[in-house]
């Protein structure tokens with residue numbers, strides 16, 4: 001049976017993101033960036049493997065009629081853990097979309113819920129779905145801490161979870177309005193939006209790879225400089241971006257978290273006819 005529009009837009013968002021180029025340090029059709037273990041084909045395989053997961057999230061969101069939206073998130077979580085396994089099977093063990101399984105799964109479920117409850121706002125629904133998530137997940141030390149957990153202990157940064165619990169203000173207040181006003185080709189619009197996100201996000205992937213939280217301010221300044229030069233529609237901007245990509249690859253830096261935030265921004269833009 002053909003996937004519905006919401007699920008189609010989720011898979012399309014994954015493919016639009018990986019196709020956007022040239023992204024500093026990230027995988028695109030011409031350069032795997034700082035990800036020696038993957039390429040654009042790994043991302044295509046990963047994206048298609050996640051369609052059944054997004055169908056699940058959409059059906060769960062559409063059918064949910066409880067009063068506590070945390071129960072909707074708790075329905076999605078076990079299926080999200082299974083989706084990670086399905087992704088790893090499709091990519092032969094490479095982590096392409098772990099963060100996107102988390103963030104885009106939440107957006108798909110919330111968007112399907114809002115279609116049945118049009119008086120509600122998708123960002124407010126996500127805040128209700130993810131209320132208390134950081135404390136629930138990170139409040140107690142675990143035996144095998146992940147990158148996100150280590151950063152919470154060391155810097156008090158909640159990473160992807162904190163973004164979800166806040167209802168993704170970086171998407172609601174910054175990325176989506178920016179994309180809606182952007183001009184140029186789709187590639188130029190998405191490249192500028194990725195860099196706009198990078199001016200604000202605290203990307204746990206970048207911190208993990210740099211081994212220090214001070215990299216965040218440096219990366220935010222580089223992204224702002226790109227936009228100040230004129231962004232993707234300017235020769236100066238694109239020349240700067242080419243140099244930044246060389247620096248990112250030399251240092252093994254990656255904006256994996258910003259890429260995930262762009263994916264969810266693209267999903268909403270597709271849902272709202274902005275793209």
Ligand SMILES: CC(C)(COP(=O)(O)OP(=O)(O)OC[C@H]1O[C@@H](n2cnc3c(N)ncnc32)[C@H](O[C@H]2O[C@H](COP(=O)(O)OP(=O)(O)OP(=O)(O)O)[C@@H](O)[C@H]2O)[C@@H]1O)[C@@H](O)C(=O)NCCC(=O)NCCS
Pocket residue numbers: 035073076077078079080081094095096097098099100101102103105106146147148149158159160161163201202203204205209254255256257258260261
């Ligand atoms: C809740 C989880 C996300 C917990 O995962 P973790 O404890 O690891 O939390 P974080 O590190 O905070 O985030 C995990 C991924 O989220 C992306 N991310 C990072 N910062 C942000 C941010 N500020 N906002 C949003 N998203 C963010 C990022 O994912 C991308 O980067 C990965 C690729 O980078 P790379 O360095 O290559 O990663 P590795 O392969 O691991 O390292 P190398 O070996 O290559 O060096 C890729 O994942 C991108 O997607 C962070 O990595 C979640 O995983 C969890 O608990 N899941 C369970 C199921 C679930 O909750 N499902 C939700 C259903 S609705």
Ligand SMILES: Nc1ncnc2[nH]cnc12
Pocket residue numbers: 017018025026027028035096097100254255256257259260
């Ligand atoms: N294009 C990309 N390259 C590397 N990591 C990513 N995570 C999500 N999209 C990505």
